[in-house]
Amino acid sequence: AQRVTQPEKLLSVFKGAPVELKCNYSYSGSPELFWYVQYSRQRLQLLLRHISRESIKGFTADLNKGETSFHLKKPFAQEEDSAMYYCALRGPQGGSEKLVFGKGTKLTVNP
Amino acid sequence: NAGVTQTPKFRVLKTGQSMTLLCAQDMNHEYMYWYRQDPGMGLRLIHYSVGEGTTAKGEVPDGYNVSRLKKQNFLLGLESAAPSQTSVYFCASRQSTRRGTDTQYFGPGTRLTVL
Numbered sequence: 001a002q003r004v005t006q007p008e009k010l011l012s013v014f015k016g017a018p019v020e021l022k023c024n025y026s027y028s029g030s031p032e033l034f035w036y037v038q039y040s041r042q043r044l045q046l047l048l049r050h051i052s053r054e055s056i057k058g059f060t061a062d063l064n065k066g067e068t069s070f071h072l073k074k075p076f077a078q079e080e081d082s083a084m085y086y087c088a089l090r091g092p093q094g095g096s097e098k099l100v101f102g103k104g105t106k107l108t109v110n111p
Numbered sequence: 112n113a114g115v116t117q118t119p120k121f122r123v124l125k126t127g128q129s130m131t132l133l134c135a136q137d138m139n140h141e142y143m144y145w146y147r148q149d150p151g152m153g154l155r156l157i158h159y160s161v162g163e164g165t166t167a168k169g170e171v172p173d174g175y176n177v178s179r180l181k182k183q184n185f186l187l188g189l190e191s192a193a194p195s196q197t198s199v200y201f202c203a204s205r206q207s208t209r210r211g212t213d214t215q216y217f218g219p220g221t222r223l224t225v226l
Contacts (some may be wrong), residue, residue: 004196006153009151036215042219042221043217043220044154044201044203044220045217080125086154087155097142097167098156098169098214100205101154101155102153103151103153104153104154
């Protein structure tokens, strides 16, 4: 079964410190993975996807198939990065129409 | 271009009452989704639709019904509300499942409280 695990419900760092939000998945096949972000009182929005290999707002995420992980990283956290982050997986199993979301990690960046 | 809109934004119901949440998108997207967001549970898919006139069950469909009579609208109904349905409901839409056009766009959410 497809499953996305975000082991940390809460993560707190200081401004300027590196931050890593963990995401592990279970899926037999070639998954597509995404990170969505929800800032306070805003709607969820796509942050990045592994296929694009892009860096958005200083965040990067690398798909590690051996460790079945897709951790989100930023070398220097900013206060405006405080938000709820969701890792999501999409694959043919169960239909590619659907995304499977993790339970989310709330990131707080302290001044 | 308003994107994905949801009405109402807030609602308080008594147990046993019924209501309909409306989701509308003006991007001509084929796929639409209803999620609920609960603390510690993340986003869970309730129902979804792959096109006008189609609906399918998601992860937590019990107690909800949906209809997609028009491509731009996706309605979520609660026939007899229960306190367990207190949640924030998000609608989302997506153009297709092809890479490059598969980004899900979310609405602002509806906060529902059932007393």
